[in-house]
Amino acid sequence: xxxxxxxxxxxxxxxxxxxxxxxxxxxxxxxxxxxxxxxxxxxxxxxxxxxxxxxxxxxxxxxxxxxxxxxxxxxxxxxxxxxxxxxxxxxxxxxxxxxxxxxxxxxxxxxxxxxxxxxxxxxxxxxxxxxxxxxxxxxxxxxxxxxxxxxxxxxxxxxxxxxxxxxxxxxxxxxxxxxxxxxxxxxxxxxxxxxxxxxxxxxxxxxxxxxxxxxxxxxxxxxxxxxxxxxxxxxxxxxxxxxxxxxxxxxxxxxxx
Amino acid sequence: xxxxxxxxxxxxxxxxxxxxxxxxxxxxxxxxxxxxxxxxxxxxxxxxxxxxxxxxxxxxxxxxxxxxxxxxxxxxxxxxxxxxxxxxxxxxxxxxxxxxxxxxxxxxxxxxxxxxxxxxxxxxxxxxxxxxxxxxxxxxxxxxxxxxxxxxxxxxxxxxxxxxxxxxxxxxxxxxxxxxxxxxxxxxxxxxxxxxxxxxxxxxxxxxxxxxxx
Numbered sequence: 199x200x201x202x203x204x205x206x207x208x209x210x211x212x213x214x215x216x217x218x219x220x221x222x223x224x225x226x227x228x229x230x231x232x233x234x235x236x237x238x239x240x241x242x243x244x245x246x247x248x249x250x251x252x253x254x255x256x257x258x259x260x261x262x263x264x265x266x267x268x269x270x271x272x273x274x275x276x277x278x279x280x281x282x283x284x285x286x287x288x289x290x291x292x293x294x295x296x297x298x299x300x301x302x303x304x305x306x307x308x309x310x311x312x313x314x315x316x317x318x319x320x321x322x323x324x325x326x327x328x329x330x331x332x333x334x335x336x337x338x339x340x341x342x343x344x345x346x347x348x349x350x351x352x353x354x355x356x357x358x359x360x361x362x363x364x365x366x367x368x369x370x371x372x373x374x375x376x377x378x379x380x381x382x383x384x385x386x387x388x389x390x391x392x393x394x395x396x397x398x399x400x401x402x403x404x405x406x407x408x409x410x411x412x413x414x415x416x417x418x419x420x421x422x423x424x425x426x427x428x429x430x431x432x433x434x435x436x437x438x439x440x441x442x443x444x445x446x447x448x449x450x451x452x453x454x455x
Numbered sequence: 456x457x458x459x460x461x462x463x464x465x466x467x468x469x470x471x472x473x474x475x476x477x478x479x480x481x482x483x484x485x486x487x488x489x490x491x492x493x494x495x496x497x498x499x500x501x502x503x504x505x506x507x508x509x510x511x512x513x514x515x516x517x518x519x520x521x522x523x524x525x526x527x528x529x530x531x532x533x534x535x536x537x538x539x540x541x542x543x544x545x546x547x548x549x550x551x552x553x554x555x556x557x558x559x560x561x562x563x564x565x566x567x568x569x570x571x572x573x574x575x576x577x578x579x580x581x582x583x584x585x586x587x588x589x590x591x592x593x594x595x596x597x598x599x600x601x602x603x604x605x606x607x608x609x610x611x612x613x614x615x616x617x618x619x620x621x622x623x624x625x626x627x628x629x630x631x632x633x634x635x636x637x638x639x640x641x642x643x644x645x646x647x648x649x650x651x652x653x654x655x656x657x658x659x660x661x662x663x664x665x666x667x668x669x
Contacts, residue, residue, distance in 0.1 A: 201554045208551065212542035215580075285541065292538045295515060296596070298555035445518035 201302035209306045210313060212282065219278045227270045227322050234266040235259050235329045245383035247412070248394065249404040249419045254411045258384050260330055264338075264406045265382045268399055269374050271322045271342055272349035276370040278314050280353030281363060283307070283434070287441070294442040303442075304435050307354070311431075315346035330410075337409035337416075344423035345402035349374065351430035352398065358437045378403065398426045465492040465527070467635050468513070468604050473522035475508055482508050484658030485522065490604070493633045495626055495648065499640055500655035506639045507535055509655065510608045513637065528603025535608040535639075537593035541582035545573070545592050548581070549599065556600035564599035570625065571595070571618060587613035594622070598629075605629060605636045623648055 213219075239258040246253050294300050319342040323335070332338045353370060360366045377399045394400060401423035408416035468490040475483040482505040490496045500506050511517040513524055514532035539548060549564045558564075568574050571591040576584055581592065590613045598605060611622045626636050626648070638645070646652050653660045 204550060204554050208540075208543055208547055211547075212540065215542050288538045289540045291516075292534070292596075293551060293555055295532070296552055296555035296600075297557065298551065444515040445512075 201299045202305045205298070205302050205306035206309045209282065209286075209310045212285070213278060213310055213314065216278060216281055219274060219281070222270075222274045222277070223318060223321065227267070227274070227318075228325050230266045230270045231263055231322070231325045231329065234263040238262040243384055245407075247404065247407055247416075249408060249416050250412070250414060252412070254407070256383075256407070256411045260410060261382070261384050261407070263326060263330065264410060265378055265384075265403065267322050267326055267342065268345045268402055268406065269378050271318050272345045272374045272377075272399060273367075273370050275311075275314050275318050275346040276349035276353040276356075276374070277367050278353065279311055279350040280357050280360075280366040280370065282310065283354045283357035284360075284363065284366065287357065290438070291442050295444045300439065300442055304438060307435075307438075308431070311347065311350040311354070315343055315350055319343040319346045332410040333413055334409040334415070338406055341402040341405035341409060341420070344405070344420055344427075345399050348398050348402070348423050348426045348430070351427055351434060354434035355430045355437075358434070374399070383407070395422060398423075401426075466490070467492050467527040468637070469525040470509075470513065471523050471525075473509070473512060473519045473524065475505070475512060475517065475519050481658055483512075483519070486655070486658070486660045487522075488653055488660055490635045490637060490651070492603070492635055493630055494635050494650045495630050496635070496637045497640060497645060497649040497652040498637065498655055498660070499652065504655045505658060506655055507608055510606050510637070510639050514606050526604055529600065531597040531600065531602035531605045533594050533597035533605075533607045533610050535612075537581075537589040539581050539589060539592060542580060544578050544580050545584075546577045548592060548596060552596050552599060558600060561599070563601060564595055567595045567598055567625075568592075571621060585613070587615060587618065590614065591618070598625075601634075603634060605634060607636065608639045610638065 236259075242255045242257050243261065244253055244255050290303055294303065319339060323339040323342050326332075326338070327335060349370065352373070353366070356366050356369055360369060377397045381394055381397060381400060381403050401419040401421065404419035405416060408414055466489050470486060470488050473483055473486045474481070486509060488496075498506055498509065508517065510532070512519050513526070514530065516532070543551075545568065549561045549568075553561045553564070565574070568577065568591070571594070573588055573591045576588055581589060584592075590610070594607070594610050597607065611619050614622060623645070626638070629636050638649070
């Protein structure tokens, strides 16, 4: 089995043992979606979809469900990746110093990010579909996947400088709230400040709203998600390469001595 | 001190005028020593004397500010505190390091684990193991590729007496096969087991009068 497959297998096995993340996945996501859909008002709100400039009307319950789902999945995947990166920080260094190929470990981390994001986004999207029929379910799933990837990569970055699990979790929760609250059409029907476009979940929220209430395949906001994902993945992997450098003393092999 | 060294007189580790500071604190102020094949070398010193810093430099984990380290052959490093992945089992650790060291089989690792009476924990996640058992795995990960130079930072912390004795049997076995073992300790009790004992004091290395370290 190749170094990549061994590392990936163990990374996924270890991830599956993250009990807090499992509880959040199984209980918190359905709970959030159910609460958002059943307890918030179905009254429709007019709001401007910033990505296309068009005015839409949608139920407050559906908007809250979308926003709440993005919030829930982002903190879950963010926490999962933060937790894994923090746990293996010193161990990765030892493994690479012993000769483990760094590309294999980096490949395993990216695979873990992708697997976690696909599973969580598929699960959350499926729960949303139980309550609601968006006009473009596949695009909705893609938007949820994008926010999972962005926050997963963010979790890896946060592990570079936050030591404790609680610090990481709180930071991710606060970031997700600060990120999503100003964009929520219920709270801000126009969300008209250009800076909104710079927020990490802008691409996913815009795409989710477009998927829910239009028939336009609006993919351009996902460029924002791609930029965030790229920047944070490059930062996390760059830091990994720097951290796993060894200062090898000159090594030679016994040459007939 | 142990008896005479094996016949080989090859120098496999040469440390020359190594200096290291952390901020304004100069921890190592020109450390030099040599170790030969088949030697058991001890380094003792007070807490905070820089023993771990020195070993981390020898292992490649830290870069010296000045000076050089020449090491012939392969190297195994056992850090002071077990560096493991708490979610994995012992066997999974062995598998990862088998890949890292490019070993065709985990045979030697399993024999070492068995020799340290830890085989029954092979499939247990390390997060539920005792400190002594973690240290056994920590040690085996440094030895499983049978390196030419073994760098051990207080390797028997948490060992019970029997395991402590087994550790020294293991060190003697390595020595008899021409391996070089550098052991850091703050105990002088092991002096008679060693070929050479250095005392790290004030950032420099000197021969160690036993009384200084007792």
